[in-house]
Amino acid sequence: MKQIEVLLPTAAPHGFDYLDGGLSLGAGDIVTVPFGRGKSMGVVWGAGVAELPASKLKPVAMHHSQYPHLSDEFRAFIDWAAWYNCAPKGAMLKMVLPIAEVGEEVKSRVKIETEVDIARFNLAPLSDIQRQGADALEEKLGKGFSVTLLDGVTGSGKTEVYYDTIAKMLAIEPDAQVLVLLPEIGLSVQSLSRFEKRFGTKPLVWNSEVTPAKKRASWQAISTGAARVVVGARSALFLPYKKLSLIIVDEEHDQSYKQEDGVIYHARDMAVARARFEKLPVVLVSATPSLESHYNARQGKYAEVSLPARHGAAELPDIHMLDMRKVLVERGNFLSQPLREKIAQTLASGHQVMLFLNRRGYAPLMLCRACGHRFQCADCSSWLVLHKSKPRLECHHCGYMQPVPKTCPSCLSEDNFAPCGPGVERIGDEVAEFLPQARVAVMASDSTENFKSLEETIVSMSERKIDILIGTQMVAKGHHFAGLAMVGVVDADLGLAGGDLRAAERTYQLLHQLSGRAGREHIAGSVYLQSYLPEHPVMQALLSGDRDAFMTAELTARQNAHMPPFSRLAAIIIDGAKEDEVVRTAKELSAAAHRNPSSAVHILGPTPAPLFMLRGKFRYRLLVQAEKNINLPEFLQGWLGAVSHPSSVRVRADIDPQSFL
Numbered sequence: 001m002k003q004i005e006v007l008l009p010t011a012a013p014h015g016f017d018y019l020d021g022g023l024s025l026g027a028g029d030i031v032t033v034p035f036g037r038g039k040s041m042g043v044v045w046g047a048g049v050a051e052l053p054a055s056k057l058k059p060v061a062m063h064h065s066q067y068p069h070l071s072d073e074f075r076a077f078i079d080w081a082a083w084y085n086c087a088p089k090g091a092m093l094k095m096v097l098p099i100a101e102v103g104e105e106v107k108s109r110v111k112i113e114t115e116v117d118i119a120r121f122n123l124a125p126l127s128d129i130q131r132q133g134a135d136a137l138e139e140k141l142g143k144g145f146s147v148t149l150l151d152g153v154t155g156s157g158k159t160e161v162y163y164d165t166i167a168k169m170l171a172i173e174p175d176a177q178v179l180v181l182l183p184e185i186g187l188s189v190q191s192l193s194r195f196e197k198r199f200g201t202k203p204l205v206w207n208s209e210v211t212p213a214k215k216r217a218s219w220q221a222i223s224t225g226a227a228r229v230v231v232g233a234r235s236a237l238f239l240p241y242k243k244l245s246l247i248i249v250d251e252e253h254d255q256s257y258k259q260e261d262g263v264i265y266h267a268r269d270m271a272v273a274r275a276r277f278e279k280l281p282v283v284l285v286s287a288t289p290s291l292e293s294h295y296n297a298r299q300g301k302y303a304e305v306s307l308p309a310r311h312g313a314a315e316l317p318d319i320h321m322l323d324m325r326k327v328l329v330e331r332g333n334f335l336s337q338p339l340r341e342k343i344a345q346t347l348a349s350g351h352q353v354m355l356f357l358n359r360r361g362y363a364p365l366m367l368c369r370a371c372g373h374r375f376q377c378a379d380c381s382s383w384l385v386l387h388k389s390k391p392r393l394e395c396h397h398c399g400y401m402q403p404v405p406k407t408c409p410s411c412l413s414e415d416n417f418a419p420c421g422p423g424v425e426r427i428g429d430e431v432a433e434f435l436p437q438a439r440v441a442v443m444a445s446d447s448t449e450n451f452k453s454l455e456e457t458i459v460s461m462s463e464r465k466i467d468i469l470i471g472t473q474m475v476a477k478g479h480h481f482a483g484l485a486m487v488g489v490v491d492a493d494l495g496l497a498g499g500d501l502r503a504a505e506r507t508y509q510l511l512h513q514l515s516g517r518a519g520r521e522h523i524a525g526s527v528y529l530q531s532y533l534p535e536h537p538v539m540q541a542l543l544s545g546d547r548d549a550f551m552t553a554e555l556t557a558r559q560n561a562h563m564p565p566f567s568r569l570a571a572i573i574i575d576g577a578k579e580d581e582v583v584r585t586a587k588e589l590s591a592a593a594h595r596n597p598s599s600a601v602h603i604l605g606p607t608p609a610p611l612f613m614l615r616g617k618f619r620y621r622l623l624v625q626a627e628k629n630i631n632l633p634e635f636l637q638g639w640l641g642a643v644s645h646p647s648s649v650r651v652r653a654d655i656d657p658q659s660f661l
């Protein structure tokens with residue numbers, strides 16, 4: 001019997017040795033092995049390495065021969081992704097085998113329909129410019145690794161163009177599989193029914209919503225190749241496709257591609273890496289590409305397909321700035337007089353309005369009028385947000401909730417609280433007050449408990465049963481409402497506060513995407529931005545529509561500051577329940593780095609994190625800024641591995657950080 005290494009979906013950085021049990025197993029085979037007191041699914045990773053007598057090793061319990069083995073290229077990708085993200089290989093495998101806890105034979109009664117019938121495709125006839133783009137993408141199919149940025153204004157038909165590419169791929173190879181990654185919230189009924197209309201069948205959907213039984217059935221369909229098109233959130237990227245042939249990353253700039261818990265990774269970057277290992281074409285799609293992708297396209301590293309105009313007669317909306325220092329805003333209100341007039345006019349002409357404010361709840365802070373006491377989360381450095389519809393105070397960081405109290409805990413005065421600032425619920429109240437006849441809906445939660453009601457709201461909006469939709473960031477994304485003529489942004493400056501590396505870029509992306517919801521068909525669209533900073537380059541870029549000039553200015557600023565994409569960053573986050581231990585670990589890490597100084601790597605910090613306390617843990621951060629030619633994962637592993645710390649302190653590396661909280 002041979003000794004083999006089996007990688008298990010655990011937090012271990014390596015596999016465990018077993019005997020092959022006479023099953024003549026090869027690398028990549030999916031097996032079940034005895035583990036601890038039970039069993040676990042795992043993957044044969046290679047020859048055994050441990051110097052143990054055979055009598056100490058257990059044999060593999062079974063080989064799941066119904067699943068194809070994981071290819072060398074895919075396993076190499078997993079090894080690389082673990083290395084690059086400084087994550088244990090076992091944790092990476094957990095994403096490949098999310099059904100592993102089942103252990104034994106995977107059985108499921110859930111039926112997945114996954115037939116693809118080319119005769120039932122009903123694709124849009126493309127315009128000349130769209131056709132050119134689609135032809136350029138078709139060129140890439142079946143020719144190995146390539147990255148193409150499909151960059152087109154909102155409503156230009158990017159989706160129709162990549163649908164064409166998917167159809168071509170499915171037609172060229174009868175067993176090809178296509179993966180379409182969407183931001184979690186983009187997996188709406190709207191986008192799926194659109195897919196169904198064009199392809200005559202539903203795609204297989206993979207996201208955090210699916211039930212365990214469905215997950216199992218889906219995993220089977222993916223690994224055996226039965227599922228030809230998978231539309232999924234970021235976790236769909238790590239599944240063991242039998243014959244992955246094309247990856248599309250829609251809304252590639254979207255922040256939600258960055259996974260911040262567990263294994264920290266960026267799904268867009270991992271998609272490009274997977275494509276490189278498995279020699280596939282990948283298409284990154286956006287109306288507002290990330291600065292990184294834009295730069296790569298400019299440098300010629302990525303091919304580029306552009307769709308400069310909206311499809312058909314639809315025009316891009318007019319953008320207007322409302323300078324909040326000059327316009328009239330009634331005391332206690334948040335919507336200025338001119339914005340109110342525009343809303344009323346739009347409704348009078350029979351069209352719909354969308355109002356945007358990136359704040360859930362009624363008010364971001366509640367305080368006591370008598371003594372000034374502010375309600376704060378006991379476990380996080382954050383205010384409790386007042387929700388009126390529920391009603392309660394909530395921490396948006398840890399989920400803590402409490403009823404709205406009668407008395408102030410500090411001065412005991414009764415019912416004497418002031419909500420400070422607006423959230424979407426408060427805007428809803430304001431609108432209802434000045435337009436009592438309007439049908440108003442507030443779409444505020446991004447929590448999964450309300451997934452159904454969100455979808456219902458979207459459907460009602462599409463069917464024009466809502467006049468004014470008020471929402472947070474989720475309304476910005478991908479929706480197509482034919483009757484929507486006007487978008488109003490309550491606080492256009494909100495995202496610029498805090499000033500992280502990408503604040504301007506993100507604010508531009510968000511406001512631009514949001515503007516893109518207006519006037520998508522026959523009605524002319526308009527957008528009103530309430531801002532105290534109308535001269536800010538972001539606002540100016542939105543007004544002028546000159547995105548590329550803005551991107552050039554941002555790139556120059558990044559170059560001057562020696563920030564990505566001109567250098568590489570990694571954040572080290574140190575947290576624990578005891579502040580002194582956290583501080584000591586942070587200081588020791590910093591001291592260890594300074595013992596071997598390098599001109600190519602700068603360590604900044606440690607500093608208390610802006611979100612100093614989260615879920616009862618104290619948090620400190622270090623920032624690593626490295627030259628691009630540095631082997632950053634190797635540096636980090638050497639450095640972090642050399643400093644020991646109490647087990648109650650956690651040290652995590654966040655490669656290419658997106659959040660600096």
Ligand code: ADP
Nearest residue numbers: 124125126127153154155156157158159160311
């Ligand atoms: P984008 O993805 O660039 O925002 P979409 O693909 O959603 O653009 O297209 C915007 C709207 O125009 C959609 O309703 C889409 O169905 C329609 N559309 C785009 N191209 C075509 C086409 N060639 N034929 C018919 N409708 C189209």
Ligand code: ZN
Nearest residue numbers: 377380395398
């Ligand atoms: Zn909290």
Ligand code: ZN
Nearest residue numbers: 368371408411
């Ligand atoms: Zn008080």
